Amino acid sequence: MKIIKVFMIGACLLGMDVFLHELAPGNLWCPPLLLFFAVWLGTRQPSLACLLVLWMLTILEDGLSSTPVGTGLARLGTLYLLSGMVAQKLSVQRTFGAVVLGASTCVLDLICWAILARLGFPDMALNEKLSTLMLPRLVLGATCAPVVFWVLDRINGRSASVDRVSGLRLDASKSR
């Protein structure tokens, strides 16, 4: 049941993400909600089931945004695993941690995207695109990510079970 709930939350965020991009096509200031979801999932629910949920969602994202299938998971899967590793070093439940995490994952996402583009689409004018996207993504990551994490925590009802000192989930500690 829990994993279905996580999938539904992700699907809603994906829907909102696509909706926002349809609403303002080409707008650089649309928040990458699925990216925030992947990072949130990596810091709160680092499990194989969640990775599979993310895989399904990224396939849907690729389909909905008409990009080659696999692009989404290559970026977001990497970030999911990285954020899972970072979570033990950084208190992502605190605002500062969430801001840093949001901004850095947005930049990392761009880097992943650049590597992918360099491998798969060498003709693309990458430098111009990256420089255009960098500032909006940094700002969006720093401002929107903490809000999205907070909302997702509330929705998932797991905020209470988080150790605010260590920033790690209690159930995750137990699982270790």
Next chain:
Amino acid sequence: MPVAVGLSRRTLVIGFCLITGSICSAVFPSAAITDAINRSVWSLCVPIQSFIGSQAAFVNRAWHDVARLSSVNAENERLKHQVEQLSVLQVRVDRLKRENRRLTQLLEFGETRKDLRLLAADVRRRSNSPYFRTIGLDIGASGSAVEVGMPVISSHGLVGQIRRLTADYAEVLLVTDPRTAVDVVLEKSRVRGIAVGSGDPREHLMTLKYIDRSTIVVEGERVLTTGDDGRFPADLLVGVAQSKTSSKSSPFQGAGVRPSASLDDLRAVYIVLGTTGLSPDGGQFVGGDR
């Protein structure tokens, strides 16, 4: 490699494999299997995407409508101001149209009466007495050609005659003034009579006098000048006959005559300076100046 809390080695390995596969799929989209996956995913997502797209388009339209509403007030004020300006302009246009129509009629009338020497003049004032009916004409530089007693006509018919003159101003006694009498004839029956101004304070009317009792006066019959009184040219339209008025003691009968010229709304008239000796259509010589 340090393993994060909650990230098992199994998750990492599977994750790594999935990511590698995804990179291959993204980098080699034209491979047969990748192409098949791409096509099946897109065909699954097209209906979802079109649904989301239609909802976004709806929200977009609504947002633009709301944004447009915010400028409606300013636009409304601007349009109100514009409507006021246009109303004023419309009044001026209507007035000019009426004036144009009047002047055109006057001009056309002048063309139909080439037997008369005509001088156009603007009406400057009208008497406010309910019993005496006069108007004032601006005769300007042509004042020297105008004399007392000259007939005044409009495109619709006889108006009156000059009563008094100054250097650039002429007072006209209207045909409905009780001091005016015109020798007239009914157009069809050729019955003659004298049309005298009634001095009616409510409306412009004349009374046709001295008609034999045996004569039948047809309502609506046109009343024309005879020209025999030496003051008014012949065949000028004076008005139309109305109901008979007679008393048993009188040997004559009378009839009302409604002037054909709209005397309440005169703006420009012709003063008849004399005759040209031509026929009304200007073709035939019929004699010298009267």
